[in-house]
Each structure stands twice: as C-alpha cells, then as structure tokens.
Amino acid sequence: MKAFARLLERLAFTPGRNAKLDALADYLRHAPDPERGYALAALTGELELGRAQPAVLRAMVGERVDPELFALSYDYVGDLAETIALIWPAEATPEDLDLPMIVETLQDTPKTRTGPLIAKWLDRLAPSERYALLKLATGGLRVGVSARLARVALARLGTPGLEEIEEIWHGLTPPYRPLFDWIEGGEKPERAGLAPFRPVMLSTPIDRAGLNALDPSAFTAEWKWDGIRVQAVAEGGERRLYSRTGEDISAAFPDIVAHMGFEGALDGELIVRRGAEVAPFGDLQKRLGRKSPGKALLASHPAALRLYDVLHWEGENLRPLPFDARRDRLEAVVATLPPERFDISEILPFEDWETLAGLREAPPQAVIEGVMLKRRDTPYMAGRPKGQWFKWKRDPFIIDAVLLYAQRGHGKRSGFYSDFTFGVWEGDQLVPVGKAYSGFTDEELRRLDRFVRNNTRERFGPVRSLAPELVVEVAFEGLNRSTRHKSGVAMRFPRISRIRWDKPAPEADRIETLREMLATQR
Amino acid sequence: MPEPLLTPRPEGLYCPAGDFFIDPSRPVTRALITHGHADHARAGHGAVLATRQTLEIMAIRYGEDFAGRRQAYEGPLSLGGVEVSFHPAGHILGSAQIAVTAGGQRVVASGDYARVANPSCAPFEPVPCDTFITEATFALPVFKHPDPSDEIAKLLASMHAAPERAHLIGAYALGKAQRVIMLAREAGYDAPIYIHGALQKLCDYHIEQGIPLGDLRPATMDKAQAADLREALVIAPPSAFASPWVQRFADPVIGFASGWMQIRARARQRGVELPLVISDHVDWTDLTRTVTEIDPGELWITHGREEALMRWAELEGRSARPLHLVGYEEEPE
Numbered sequence: 001m002k003a004f005a006r007l008l009e010r011l012a013f014t015p016g017r018n019a020k021l022d023a024l025a026d027y028l029r030h031a032p033d034p035e036r037g038y039a040l041a042a043l044t045g046e047l048e049l050g051r052a053q054p055a056v057l058r059a060m061v062g063e064r065v066d067p068e069l070f071a072l073s074y075d076y077v078g079d080l081a082e083t084i085a086l087i088w089p090a091e092a093t094p095e096d097l098d099l100p101m102i103v104e105t106l107q108d109t110p111k112t113r114t115g116p117l118i119a120k121w122l123d124r125l126a127p128s129e130r131y132a133l134l135k136l137a138t139g140g141l142r143v144g145v146s147a148r149l150a151r152v153a154l155a156r157l158g159t160p161g162l163e164e165i166e167e168i169w170h171g172l173t174p175p176y177r178p179l180f181d182w183i184e185g186g187e188k189p190e191r192a193g194l195a196p197f198r199p200v201m202l203s204t205p206i207d208r209a210g211l212n213a214l215d216p217s218a219f220t221a222e223w224k225w226d227g228i229r230v231q232a233v234a235e236g237g238e239r240r241l242y243s244r245t246g247e248d249i250s251a252a253f254p255d256i257v258a259h260m261g262f263e264g265a266l267d268g269e270l271i272v273r274r275g276a277e278v279a280p281f282g283d284l285q286k287r288l289g290r291k292s293p294g295k296a297l298l299a300s301h302p303a304a305l306r307l308y309d310v311l312h313w314e315g316e317n318l319r320p321l322p323f324d325a326r327r328d329r330l331e332a333v334v335a336t337l338p339p340e341r342f343d344i345s346e347i348l349p350f351e352d353w354e355t356l357a358g359l360r361e362a363p364p365q366a367v368i369e370g371v372m373l374k375r376r377d378t379p380y381m382a383g384r385p386k387g388q389w390f391k392w393k394r395d396p397f398i399i400d401a402v403l404l405y406a407q408r409g410h411g412k413r414s415g416f417y418s419d420f421t422f423g424v425w426e427g428d429q430l431v432p433v434g435k436a437y438s439g440f441t442d443e444e445l446r447r448l449d450r451f452v453r454n455n456t457r458e459r460f461g462p463v464r465s466l467a468p469e470l471v472v473e474v475a476f477e478g479l480n481r482s483t484r485h486k487s488g489v490a491m492r493f494p495r496i497s498r499i500r501w502d503k504p505a506p507e508a509d510r511i512e513t514l515r516e517m518l519a520t521q522r
Numbered sequence: 523m524p525e526p527l528l529t530p531r532p533e534g535l536y537c538p539a540g541d542f543f544i545d546p547s548r549p550v551t552r553a554l555i556t557h558g559h560a561d562h563a564r565a566g567h568g569a570v571l572a573t574r575q576t577l578e579i580m581a582i583r584y585g586e587d588f589a590g591r592r593q594a595y596e597g598p599l600s601l602g603g604v605e606v607s608f609h610p611a612g613h614i615l616g617s618a619q620i621a622v623t624a625g626g627q628r629v630v631a632s633g634d635y636a637r638v639a640n641p642s643c644a645p646f647e648p649v650p651c652d653t654f655i656t657e658a659t660f661a662l663p664v665f666k667h668p669d670p671s672d673e674i675a676k677l678l679a680s681m682h683a684a685p686e687r688a689h690l691i692g693a694y695a696l697g698k699a700q701r702v703i704m705l706a707r708e709a710g711y712d713a714p715i716y717i718h719g720a721l722q723k724l725c726d727y728h729i730e731q732g733i734p735l736g737d738l739r740p741a742t743m744d745k746a747q748a749a750d751l752r753e754a755l756v757i758a759p760p761s762a763f764a765s766p767w768v769q770r771f772a773d774p775v776i777g778f779a780s781g782w783m784q785i786r787a788r789a790r791q792r793g794v795e796l797p798l799v800i801s802d803h804v805d806w807t808d809l810t811r812t813v814t815e816i817d818p819g820e821l822w823i824t825h826g827r828e829e830a831l832m833r834w835a836e837l838e839g840r841s842a843r844p845l846h847l848v849g850y851e852e853e854p855e
Contacts, residue, residue: 012786013795065663066837072830073664078787086664086784127666408764408793414690414776415768449766461791462764 001097001125003031004039005132011043011143015410020144024153028180037175038103042136044147047174049106052114052137054080060115064089081134085127094126097133100175106137148245158183163199163382166246170197194238197231197246198265198311198319199382203372203389211353211392220323220376221348221356224369224391225306226281226478227271228288232305233312234260241270252291253303259341264333267309267380269345271367272301278367281492282480306345307334308372311380319380326380360392366520369477370394396475397517399509400500402430403470406452408462409437416445417452417464420496422472424487426511430468431487433514439475439495448499471508473498479518489514527604527622527629528655530845535631535655535824537622540604542571544620544631547847554606556633557617558583558696571595573608575616575731579696582723611635612646613802614697615728621649629653630818636801637808638670641704642697642733646812654818655845658826659803660781667781667805673798674705680775680796681755688751688771689796692760692778695721697802699757700728702779703735705800706755716741716751718758718767743770760792781805810834 010023024043028036041047061070061084070087077083102121109117118137122130135141151169155162160183168189172179178189229244239260241250250257253270272279272287279301287293287301310330311319318326327347334344348371350356360371370393378388401422409418419437423430440448455467475497482490489511528537534546542552549566556562556572558579563572565584570577574594581588595618598607608618611633619632630651637646660667681689693699699721706715714737717725722740729735741756751771760778762768778794781801789797804812809831813821821842823831828844835842 013789013797015793015795066833068833069663069830072827072833073662076662076827077664077785082786083664086666090666127668410776410793410795412773414771414774415763415766449769453766459764462793 001099001102001129001132003027004035004099005128007039008132008135008141008143009128011145017149019411020149021153021156024145024150025156028153029157033177033180034175035099037177037180038100040150040176041174042103043141043143043145044150045139045141046147047103047136047139049103049137049139051111051139052118052134053111054138056112056115057081057084057118057134057138060084060119061087063119081138081140082131084122085131085134088122088127088130090126091123094129095124096129097121097124102133102136147247151246154179154183158185160188164188166197166199168196169246170195170240170242170248194236195233195240195265197233197240197242197248199246200229200231200244200267201309201380201382201389202244202384203374203391204384204386206373206390206392208353208357208392210390214373214390216350216352216356218375218377219373219390220327221350221359222308222345222372222374223348223363224372224393225269225271225278225345226367226369227269227278227284227306229267230270230305231265231267231311232256232260233265234262235264235312249288252287252293254293255298256303256305256341259338262333262337263314264310265312266305266307266330266333266342267311268305268307268342271304271306273304273306274302278306278365280367280480281478285480302340304341304343306343308345309380322377322379323374324376356392360394363394368394393477396477396497397479398473398475398497399424399513400471400503400507401433401474402468402505402508403451403466403472404430404432404468406448406464406466413445416449418445418449420448420472422474423468424509424511424514425506426487431511433485433487433489433511434474434476434491434494436472436474436494436496439497440499444499469505471500471503471505472496473500479514481518487511487514489518527624527627528631528653530847534847535845537601537604539624540601540606540622542601544622545633553589554620555580556611556620556631557614559614559634559694562633565589569593571606573616573618576618578727579616579724582727583696609647609649610644612637612640612643614640615642615700615731615733617643619647619649621651627652629655630816631655632657634659634803635812636804637812638667638801640701640802642700642728642731648812648816651816651818653820653822654813654816655822655824656809656813656831657803658809658823658828658831660801660805661809661823661827661831663806663830665781665784665805666807667784667799667801670701670705670800671709673779673800674702674709677706677755677777677796677798678709678711680777681753684775685753686773688754688756688774690756690758690763690768690771690774690776691796691798692763692776692780692792692794693757693800694780695759696724698779698800699759700725700733700735701802702757702798702800703738704733707734707736711755712736713755714739716754716756718742718756718762720759720762721757742767813840814838 007027014020073087074083151165182188231242233240239257241253272283283301373390375388401424403420404423405421406417407419409416421432421435423432456464458465474494476491476494478492480490528535533548533550535544543550544554545562546553551568553567554571558576563580565588567589569591570589571593577592595608605623607621611617611619613634613636621630628651630649634657635646693702716739719742775795777796779798779800782788783797784799822845824845824847
C-alpha cells in the first residue's frame with residue numbers, strides 16, 4: 001500500500017505527462033504481482049469494486065470524530081477522502097497493508113458492510129496510505145492516468161512496444177499477470193478476447209510545398225471528415241467499437257453495434273449523419289459524452305461510420321495487401337452493410353496537386369477538415385509510418401482576441417506566464433472564449449511574460465488578470481456550442497498564431513463573428 | 523469587576539495597568555514583541571522590549587532605527603506594577619512567550635509556538651497561568667504534521683531521482699529557510715546549498731548566533747551560471763517564485779516547505795510539485811496537548827481557525843474565547 005500511496009502522490013503533484021509516465025513506469029517496474037496489476041486497474045478505472053458511498057464513510061468517521069470538528073475540517077480541506085485520511089485518530093504505530101488483500105476483500109464484501117472493514121484498516125495505516133485506501137474504496141482516483149497513458153508506461157518496461165500491447169490489451173483482466181510476464185521476457189499471451197483491437201495506421205501532416213516532392217499518381221485522396229477515427233470489430237459473435245487508441249466505446253454507440261452483423265474489422269470515421277448530411281463535430285460530442293445514450297438522443301443524433309479501410313474479413317487478414325487491393329475489398333464489403341449506418345469514404349479524382357488544391361478549397365460540406373492522401377501500394381501498418389499517409393488539413397479559422405488572464409507554467413516554463421485566457425468583445429465587455437498554451441516561440445514567450453508582469457491588474461494565486469490591451473491572433477480548428485462557457489462557444493485546439501503588438505484592443509473581433517462561424521458550420 | 527490584565531484593542535493586545543501592547547499591528551508608544559516575523563514585529567513603535575535576538579532580527583529587517591528606543595530582555599521586570607517575563611516558545615530564533623503577572627493573576631501570550639525540536643531555539647517552556655493565549659494557525663484536527671526528518675528525506679529522494687533538475691524550495695526567509703537547511707544538513711546533505719539573495723542576511727545572522735548552516739552560496743547569478751545548478755538545492759522565499767528570478771533555472775522541481783502543504787489543494791493551487799510539510803507552529807495534536815498540559819483557567823484564541831479550537835474547548839469543558847485580533851497572517855511572508 002505504501003508504494004501505491006507514494007505513486008498517487010507523485011501523480012497528483014507532477015504536472016507533466018512525461019514525469020507522470022516516469023512515476024508510473026517506475027512503480028510498475030518495482031511493485032510485485034498481483035499488486036501492480038490491481039493498481040494499474042484502479043488507476044485506469046477498470047477495477048470492479050463494491051464502491052463505498054460517501055454516506056457510509058461519513059457514518060464511519062462520525063463514530064470516531066466529533067461531527068462539528070469533522071464538518072469544519074471537511075469545509076477547509078474540500079475532499080472527503082483526504083479529510084478522513086488526515087483526521088482519522090491514529091491508534092498505534094502504522095503498518096503496511098497488502099493492496100491485493102484489500103482489493104480482493106472489498107470485491108467480496110457487500111457495499112453496505114464496507115464501513116467497519118475500512119475503519120479497521122484505517123486504524124492500521126499512516127495518513128498517506130489511508131488516503132490511498134479511501135480513494136481506492138470510493139473509486140475516485142482522478143490523478144490524470146488514462147488507459148492510454150498506462151499502456152505507454154507499460155511499453156517503457158520491456159521489449160513489447162505500445163502497438164503490441166494495445167493489440168492484446170482487450171480481453172485481459174486485472175491483475176494482468178500474463179501481460180506482466182510477457183513484458184518481463186515471458187511468452188506473449190494468447191489473445192484472450194474475441195474481436196481484438198488492431199493498432200491503427202496514422203498520417204503525418206503535409207502542406208502545399210511538401211506535396212511537390214510527391215508523385216500524384218502514387219496516391220489516392222479522400223476527404224478528411226471531422227468525426228473521430230474508430231475501428232469496428234465483429235468476430236465470433238463479439239462486437240466492439242474502439243477509439244483509435246484502443247478504448248472500447250461500444251456502450252456509447254448501441255446504434256452502430258446493433259448493425260455490426262459482419263465478421264471482420266473495419267476502419268472508419270465515426271460521425272453523426274442525418275441522411276446524406278454529416279452533422280458538425282459538436283453533435284458527435286454530445287454522443288461521446290453519454291456512456292449510455294437514451295432513446296431520444298439516439299433518434300436525434302444518429303451515429304454512422306464512414307469507412308476508410310478493411311483490416312480483417314471473414315477470417316482473412318487483409319492488412320498485408322496494398323491499399324488499392326484493400327479498397328477493392330472494402331467496396332465489396334460496404335455493399336453488404338446497412339447503408340443508414342455504413343457508407344464508404346469517397347475517392348477524390350485528381351491528376352495533379354493543383355486540382356486537389358482546388359477541391360480542398362471548396363469542400364462540399366462544412367464538416368470536412370481537409371484531405372487525406374494514401375499511397376496506393378502500401379500495406380496497413382501500425383503507427384505513423386513515414387511517407388505513407390498524409391493529412392492536408394484546411395487552413396485553420398482565425399480570430400483576433402484580447403488576452404485577459406495569464407497563468408504560470410510548469411517544468412521548462414517555470415516562472416513564465418505561458419497559459420493564456422483570451423476573449424472577444426460582446427457589446428463593450430470582453431467575454432472569455434478560450435485558452436491557449438502554444439503557438440509562440442521562446443522569444444515571444446519572454447515578451448509575453450514581460451507584458452503580463454507589466455500589465456497585471458489582480459493576482460489570484462498563480463493566475464493574474466491583465467489590463468485588456470494585447471491582441472493575439474488565435475488559430476483554431478473548429479467551434480462547438482458550449483453551455484459550460486459563458487460565451488456559448490468552445491474552440492477546438494486553439495493556439496496563438498501571431499501576437500498583434502500593433503493592434504489596439506478595441507479592434508479585436510466580436511462574439512458575433514464566432515456565432516456566425518458556428519452557424520455556417522452547420 | 524477588576525480591569526482585565528490584557529484586553530484586545532484595534533492596535534493589538536493591550537495591558538492597561540502596564541500601558542503596553544504585545545505584538546501590536548500598528549505603531550504604538552510601547553510594544554513587547556514575541557518574535558521577529560513581520561506580522562508580529564512591526565517597525566515604528568516608540569519603544570520596544572524583546573529578546574536580544576528578536577531586536578537584532580528587527581534591525582536587520584527594518585534598519586537600526588526601527589523603533590524610538592529598544593530594550594533587550596534580560597530577566598523578569600516590572601512595568602507599571604505589572605511583572606513581565608519572557609519564556610522560550612520554540613518557534614524561531616529569538617522567539618518568546620510573554621507572561622504578564624499582577625494581582626495574583628497571570629496571563630501568558632504565547633505568540634507563535636511549536637513543540638517539535640528546533641536547533642535554532644530553546645524548546646517551548648510550559649508556564650503555569652490563569653489565562654493562556656494561543657495561536658490557532660493549524661487548529662484543525664486534520665493538521666497532524668509528520669516528522670520533519672521524513673519530509674527532508676522526501677526532498678533528498680526526489681533530488682536523487684531527478685538529479686538533472688534543480689530543486690527550488692520555497693521557505694519563508696526568517697526561520698523556515700534556516701530550518702530546511704539545518705534539516706538537510708542533519709540528514710547528511712553536505713553539498714553547497716544555494717540561497718536567494720533575500721535570505722542572505724538572515725542566514726548570516728543565524729550562523730553568527732552559532733547555528734551551523736554549512737556551505738551556503740548565493741543563487742543570484744545569471745542564466746549561464748545557473749545552468750551549473752542543475753543538481754543543486756536552492757532555497758528561496760515563496761515570493762521569488764512569482765518573479766522572473768525563477769526563469770534562470772531550466773525545468774526545476776518546485777517545492778514548498780510549509781505546514782499548509784499537508785492539504786493537497788493548497789499545494790496544487792501554488793503549483794507545487796514537491797510539497798514538504800515542515801512547520802514552525804504547533805499542529806492540532808501539539809496544540810491540544812499543550813493546553814491540556816498547562817491547564818489554564820481560561821483559553822484565549824487568536825489568529826487562525828478559532829472555531830475548531832472553540833469547539834474542542836467546549837467538548838473538553840474548558841472556558842475559551844476568541845480574541846478576533848486583526849493583522850495577523852496565516853504564515854508570515
């Protein structure tokens with residue numbers, strides 16, 4: 001429990017992804033089995049425990065601590081598990097408890113009886129381990145570890161690479177003994193589950209100039225749709241829909257899964273489609289946000305797949321075939337699938353890059369993000385192989401916004417104000433519309449930092465509010481409607497593309513500009 | 523009803539019979555000062571009575587002319603018929619509790635105090651009294667500060683695990699900074715420790731007073747030199763972390779030594795990667811233990827979380843009241 005508690009602390013306080021990976025890999029390397037397997041499952045939310053309810057914990061602590069003192073403390077600390085961990089009256093010298101024992105006991109205990117059990121353990125642990133135990137028991141670890149991050153950490157432990165791990169991940173269950181054995185030099189586990197995920201082939205960005213080095217006749221072109229890349233796998237009666245990092249998202253898309261009456265693995269774009277019209281990304285996001293969508297949402301936001309590729313079909317692995325051959329197979333496959341849920345990504349006719357540039361300039365639907373280029377003669381390869389697939393994205397949207405808040409960065413940006421909130425005019429007020437952390441050079445970062453220090457209005461911890469004077473050009477990929485933002489819009493991937501030292505703040509863009517963009521996206 | 527020995531006034535705690543204030547927050551004619559932290563020791567009083575070390579610390583911070591007159595405490599003395607004595611508080615170098623006795627009644631104003639061993643000052647001395655005035659900085663039962671040597675072990679372990687990153691530890695200039703340095707030395711860290719310019723004079727003064735801090739070097743150099751500090755331990759006042767001074771270090775680990783670091787949200791709000799729970803105040807356990815030990819007829823509570831301590835007193839059947847004095851910070855900067 002001690003090592004796990006220490007890991008939770010490191011993950012909670014370490015801001016950077018890389019440092020989190022280090023901490024995770026370090027722990028997984030040293031912790032014994034089955035502890036590390038359970039820890040991994042707990043971190044990624046895959047551990048099934050009878051969750052201890054907050055009411056149970058409150059009742060438990062109420063037997064040891066005066067309720068008024070507890071309430072004052074909870075009010076100050078703000079986190080139930082942390083308050084209990086700190087306030088719990090220590091009985092004797094703390095010892096260390098075995099994490100697997102705790103997990104297995106909790107798994108076998110009915111929810112209503114967890115209270116006294118946890119209390120007994122708390123008596124024997126030090127505060128840090130008490131915190132870890134309570135977080136484990138309540139299932140709310142929230143330390144920023146996704147299953148993806150966990151797999152990247154696992155790939156650092158031994159010879160098996162990320163793609164190999166992703167390929168066998170599904171079908172494995174905690175505490176993942178065969179996985180760790182394999183990573184440490186043992187035998188590769190048999191694929192335990194049917195309908196496994198197959199690592200996805202990805203593209204690299206390219207621009208007009210970069211295309212000149214390529215022969216147009218060696219490539220095919222398709223629209224790049226603004227949805228999410230998925231893999232639909234149906235094998236031996238098992239049906240799964242995976243995100244491109246191998247997360248199983250089947251439960252959120254029963255309307256797709258119900259129609260996967262085939263035997264194979266297909267690669268495509270998940271979109272919300274009404275007839276021929278592909279809905280904007282925001283509509284898909286609504287679906288992504290619901291783990292189990294209701295009937296009304298399924299009817300108003302019907303999901304569909306636009307297919308790019310076929311990886312496996314009726315027992316045959318098609319990935320070694322060149323793209324053109326796979327495309328022929330895909331066309332035959334699509335003809336057998338229900339058209340309201342599955343259609344094919346169209347091949348764009350072009351002879352030279354100029355023709356393609358013309359198509360890219362005038363896409364038939366607003367939700368098209370650019371064009372994809374794929375070499376005709378290459379097999380389907382995992383990862384991002386060089387020179388095979390390219391994305392030539394449409395130019396980003398641009399607005400001029402005013403910097404409103406700045407926050408200090410971490411790690412290499414320690415001491416620099418590097419995280420910015422910006423806004424646009426609504427009447428004579430500035431409303432925040434987004435945050436940006438990137439897009440500027442180191443030299444620009446230094447100038448921005450000086451600007452922040454010289455134009456601070458108020459300080460709130462690491463955040464400063466600024467005199468609304470500096471205009472920045474913000475580039476972004478698209479807009480979504482948002483109820484969480486006061487402005488009603490949320491930007492996708494905003495970054496600072498230019499700093500307009502010359503432009504007066506009153507000339508920055510207005511909220512109406514963004515609202516129009518939102519309307520025309522439809 | 524006889525006039526109380528001490529009574530809260532807008533300027534601070536006042537003794538009518540002796541005509542003096544204890545740790546007043548505004549300039550007054552006559553002030554008795556418990557210790558040198560800025561929220562207790564202010565410049566501009568007519569006369570100041572304090573321990574010699576507190577007076578010297580005030581002179582370092584505010585200049586030699588920080589008060590009209592100053593008097594170093596040498597032993598019990600009488601002020602307007604009130605007997606005054608100073609007793610160790612175990613908080614920082616020079617810190618004292620002030621006992622005020624008259625008419626068979628004794629009140630002890632403890633200032634800030636701690637019960638954990640601190641090599642820079644004598645340990646807290648429990649003084650029997652009728653009224654004990656306690657601080658309440660960490661007066662919530664969630665504050666149970668760990669052994670400071672365990673916290674320093676965390677720092678040294680982190681330095682070992684990330685040797686390519688300088689470790690910048692925020693620590694208040696008076697008391698905490700020197701405490702962190704001493705703890706690191708006790709743990710066997712004998713490499714040079716780099717200190718921010720704002721700590722220089724107070725570190726020098728500690729050394730002068732016979733507190734060994736080892737090899738200290740200035741951390742106020744240009745960026746090129748700072749590149750050599752990759753593996754270094756650097757101590758700076760918390761305010762330095764908001765200044766461009768930090769920018770000279772490439773990818774540092776930011777730590778902060780404070781009793782507040784026990785609360786995760788407080789550490790995260792400050793962007794602290796390495797929280798070190800090192801405090802020079804009593805935690806809940808030590809505070810309640812001290813009150814029980816002294817067993818005063820009445821408990822007065824000043825700056826901090828009065829409510830929880832009031833509730834504790836109620837449960838214990840102790841007579842207690844909050845003083846609501848203004849002008850004291852959570853922890854002096």
